[in-house]
Amino acid sequence: MKANTPALSLADRSWLRYFTFIALYFAEGLPMGILFIGIPAWMAMNNKTVAEISAFDVACALPWTFKFFVAPLMDRYTFLPMGRKRPWVIICQLGLFASLMVMAMVKDPLNHLSLLVAGGFLVSVFGAAQDAATDGLAVDTIPPDEQARANAFMGGARMIGSSFALALSTWLLERYNFTVSTGTIGIMVGLITWVPILIREQPGEKQLPWSAGAASRFTQENQINSWRAMYRSLYMAFRLKNSFLLALLLLLSQGAYNYFEKLLPIFAVKVTGWTHIQYSNAFAMADLTGGIAGILLGGWLIERFGSKRMIYLYFFFIAAQTLVLSFVTVYWKTTPFVYSYIVIYRWVNAFAKIGVFAIAMQCCSKKVSASQFTFYMTIGAVGSMIGAALISPAKNGFDWSTCFIFFAAMMLLCAVVLRGLNIKKLEDQISALAEPEEHAYLEV
Known part of the structure; x- marks a missing residue:
């Protein structure tokens, strides 16, 4: 496959932009459905106290308040030959997949609540980072005349992902167990990771670090290489x-x-x-x-x-x-x-x-x-x-x-x-x- 295949460049194909962001925001919604609704409801049904459920909720919500400290790192540091935000999206998607699989390995989570809370926190760390990276990629690649429609696709996909994960994980939890339920959601997130891996932000960029390609003029012109310039902007x-x-x-x-x-x-x-x-x-x-x-x-x-x-x-x-x-x-x-x-x-x-x-x-x-x-x-x-x-x-x-x-x-x-x-x-x-x-x- 040629490095500058236009069909795989977000900059050149509107349908690919819509597909990519629908997939990424669907993936973002998957863990949100189980963390913020599914697991707390399951804990309540199993007679866990309000304090115990609240501890899990706080652990899942806390990383989302740190997004503003993560986002400047994504703006300041990247691997331009693969794009400004795509490397971060791939890393965060892989982290989200890995963290869900780690959380799925918690045995008897209702009797090991500290491990369940730690797992929820870890998943939310990568979920919040994935959200920041995907938002940045969207701002960089979606032209103004597509932003309203793209936001409709993204917001809708996240809601569908959350609802789908809530229904699926609840059914799997009742029919099988916590490991199968959480692990299935993790596998779905892992499969969606192929989407940012197989596309490019701009024509001529590297698909992977060892692939042929180079940083585009667009990314070079828009990249800020000093903290002072970033905070001034x-x-x-x-x-x-x-x-x-x-x-x-x-x-x-x-x-x-x-x-x-x-x-x-x-x-x-x-x-x-x-x-x-x-x-x-x-x-x-x-x-x-x-x-x-x-x-x-x-x-x-x-x-x-x-x-x-x-x-x-x-x-x-x-x-x-x-x-x-x-x-x-x-x-x-x-x-x-x-x-x-x-x-x-x-x-x-x-x-x-x-x-x-x-x-x-x-x-x-x-x-x-x-x-x-x-x-x-x-x-x-x-x-x-x-x-x-x-x-x-x-x-x-x-x-x-x-x-x-x-x-x-x-x-x-x-x-x-x-x-x-x-x-x-x-x-x-x-x-x-x-x-x-x-x-x-x-x-x-």
Whole structure:
């Protein structure tokens, strides 16, 4: 096979970009389904305490807060003959596969919780790193006119991967054992690793370290070879008013979503009378169908009607839907009503996230792609933690209807922030950062 085979270059083939990122984000979703939903539910069914389940949850969530420290390393150091981000994607995919196989070897995990917690932490380390590397590769290789559709494919694939892993691992866990369940998910991640191995970022690059090829002009021009230059680029990007508004939008929206989605299972169990398994199944079905809908419609709607217009619509729809929920208390114990609400909410939520993430990707500099996009995602993660922290004071001080109204108000606040965000101006300013002589003249 020739080193410059155009059919295997992400830079030259849109279908290959879509296929690659669907595969990588599907792989990212696989461990998320078992770590954040499947295993905690299994522990609960086996009478583990809230403290024990919480310890596992914290161990799995903690590495995702460290992404911003990993991403600059990926921007600063790489093996350019194989591309700027592809070497990191391959390394992280292999690490994710290996960590899942190591976790699968834990014997009798319910009676060796320290090993189970350590395994969850290790898998999340590589899962978070894989996410940062894949995000950077996406920013580097997806052109602006494809970003909305690509984000729809990526977000949908991750939701489908998570739902698929949740259903498959739960079935395998009940029919066989923990080793078979976790090991099967690990093997699937390992098979998907062939995708980044067999493609190239740019024509003429090495497929493997020992293959023929050389660094492309694009990667050489966009690579930053000093920490000072990197942090200067990041500082120049984030000192812009619209960058701040975009970060604020991510903080508020992700915080609002996590606040509400941590309330929903408590509401479903304590008010509607569902079991934990019923809620998990409903959430998995909502994510599966929402992921498919996101792939088929999410990107197209943004391309057809514009990102701001559609995100406005999503925010207002979620707010209106939640206000209806807060007032129709007579239907709270009706399973079909609550089930329908969760499915519709997750659909619209998926579309809204696709739109906001597409804006974040659109407004990233290719010179610091992994660091800048990861920073936006880290801000969102901080918002998620704040949202979770609001649950206790809200629920202890107010009734269910008021708690839901708070969420609707958060969605309306997100719409206000979105109104002040000038996406085109921010995109132009970020593009200008590629020209050093223009740095001093950027309008803040």
